Amino acid sequence: MSTRWYPIYQRGNPQLRVFLPNFWMKLVRPLPQQASNIVHFQCSMEMTKHDIKNYLDKIYNVPIIDIRTKITTGRFRKDAGKGYIVKDDDIKYAMVVLPKTMTFEFPNIFEKKKGDLEDDTKSLEETKKSFRKYINRNKDRPDVPSWFSI
Amino acid sequence: MLASSGQRMIPKLKSFTIRRFTQPAISEQNEYTDVPNYPPILDTSLQGRKQRKRETLYENIKALKTVEEKQIALNMPRYYGWPCIMFKENSVPYNAMPFVQYYTKTYFKSIHKLPDTYNNTSTLTDTVLKDVKSHIEDCIAFENIGIERKIEICSDLRVEQQMEDLKTKEIVKQINRIIMNNITDKVPHILSTQVDYEPRHEAFWFMGGGAVPRKVINWRKQYPWLRKDRLNEAFDKPVQYIGSPMLTLRNNLPLRPIIPYNEAENPEFKVNEFEYVPESVGYVLEHRYGTNIPGFWPGDQDEFGLLSYHGRGHIINRKESFGAEDNLEALHCQAIKSSFGWLLAQANYQGFTTYNDITYPLTTQTVITNGQLLSFYVYQLNTITMNIDAVNTNPKHNICYGTKPMELYETIEDGKVKGLNEDTLKMLIQFYVNAPVERDHELKPYLGDEEQVVADIEEDERRNWLEATYKHIVSNRPKHVLMPEIYLWEKIYKIQHNTRFFEAKKRPFELGINPFKRRLDEHLPPYIPKVLRPYPKCRKKFETMYYPKI
DSSP, X not given: OOOOOOOOOOTTSOOOOOOOOSOOEEEEOOOSSOOTTEEEEEEOXXXXXXXXXXXXXXXXXXXXXXXXEEEEXXXXXXXXXXXXXXEOOOEEEEEEEOXXXXXXXXXXXXXXXXXXXXXXXXXXXXXXXXXXXXXXXXTTSTXXXXXXXX | OHHHHHHHHHHHHHHHSXXXXXXXXXXXXXXXXXSOOOOOOOOOSXXXXXXXXXXXXXXXXXXXXXXXXXXXXXXXXXXXXXXEEEXXXXXXXXXXXXXXXXXXXXXXXXXXXXXXXXXXXXXXXXXXXXXXXXHHXXXXXXXXIIOOOOOOOOTTSOHHHHHHXXXXXXXXXXXXXXXXXXXXXXXXXXXXXXXEESOOEEEEXXXXXXXXXXXXXXXXXXXXXXXXXXXXXXXXXXXXXXXXXXXXXXXXXXXXXXXXXXXXXXXXXXXXXXXXXXXXXXXXXXXXXXXXXXXXXXXXXXXXXXXXXXXXXXXXXXXXXXXXXXXXXHHHHHHHHHHHHXXXXXXXXXXXOSSSOOSSOEEEEEEEESSXXXXXXXXXXXXXXXXXXXXXXXXXXXXXXXXXXXXXOSEEETTEEEOOOHHHHHHHHHHHHOOOOOOSSOSOTTSOSSOSSGGGOOOHHHHHHHHXXXXXXHHTOOOSSOOOOOOHHHIIIIIISOOOTTSOOXXXXXXXXXXXXXXXXXXXXXXXXXXXXXXXXXXXXXXXXXXXXX
């Protein structure tokens, strides 16, 4: 299935045993104003509607009513170093319609736990303290590398 | 030469003369009144000013005298037409019911038998049923088995769908003929009823509610005065319905309303807001002029619909995964769309528009069939205004009563129809027997007394011009010159990245012009060649245009 170019095997090299498929789908946060039974995916450019249906149905057992796909143009941006304009890759989106009784809510992946903020501030304070200590120790001897100490 | 230039100077000189004496236009006695007479306090905020501007537009359209001028006026703000949400009769996406109901402001009620207003004709219906039954059995059997059809298949629709629709068309024609022939001498209104085969039904309106599209929000984000509190400000979205029933009946009198008009404000009939964009359901936009055509041109005597037959071949074209329940909803959607569309177009011919609400209810009856299954719908149009000023304040709603698909017969065996369902046939006959009645109120309050359609205009030049322009607009023919376009290279190298700053700025987007905001009358009038100008001397180089002033 794969059309990827794998390195040609030379005697003595380790055998490549991993064959990644061309077909992948990435669940993305839908734009607002979208009905709750519609799920958005970014997917591989080679996938057709039938492929998307089979992928979700056969592997993940998702009941699928309808699939709409669209290919969006990649962003045009100025190359950071050279200054000329380059284009990002196009993206294929799949809008998957679930039965109208079902709803899908995009999970909050980076959810903060209760103690997280306190831990973060504590470690920040500690880092600040050690940095101050380092500055104090070296204030009489500028231009000396940090490793030069007892 | 000198003499002629001297003569030309005289009118100019006249304007230079100074007026030596002046006097007030109103005499001083009228200036004071006993009770202070203040001018109304106007809302001078931006929203207030905008609303007042819109209201003058509504009033100006209301004041236009003829149907055609009102239709041109609806299209006046856009030279290239409106980007319309397309409501096509025979394509219904999955789960479209909430969307269709909100965009037509229609409350749907599922019923098993027709509303009570149909009950007073049951004896007549029974006699007609007895006469008609055997004929209808024969015609169904004959159309199904007795004819070998040679069909020209078009490539963009499924073959099964085309076959079914074609067969249904023939059956519907025959059933209509049999019933009409039988009841012509029993009920008087049938004799004066017109039958149309595959007429053109189009309707256009503005919808002010619903979500604001992502594109608009992104555009508003770049301006600080819009970004602050007007990001989600509603605007009128143009909607266009296009459909073609198999057969329609129309009469010079309207049908009776099913429920009294004041009942339309009942909060029970409220429809939930559809808070997503139309694209999320599967409806798309198309650039075109808004048109209102109920299957005939303005000026026809029989301008009220009685009954329309629609095919249901598109159900075959739907995906299996949609399921039977959604297919049933799709039929309801089709009925709501087509009934609303037809009635709205009829209301437009009475002088109402999407800006000026109807003053009385209109009713129609709709049958969706494939020759064997029939579903019956009765629709009452109570309101047609749902623009931004009316969508939240207008308490009226439209009402649609509809049945599930009912079998007309079970099977056809040995060339004979088995198990004809009399109840189904009776309902169909009830639709025919339901007589239109004369209304005791004015039907065309917003049209002129003498000029109601363009054909009534006496002035030849103006009449011909308006007629030609109206027909040209509603034809929606593509323009000779292509629509303006921003090429992709311009978008990349001129708009997104300013890499060609040294070039002369000539394109509309560089001059800050939106070509799609061009008005319909912003074009040069047709040139009159010198030989065609009146003899001996005429300075008029261009023909007069009679666009409505709004």
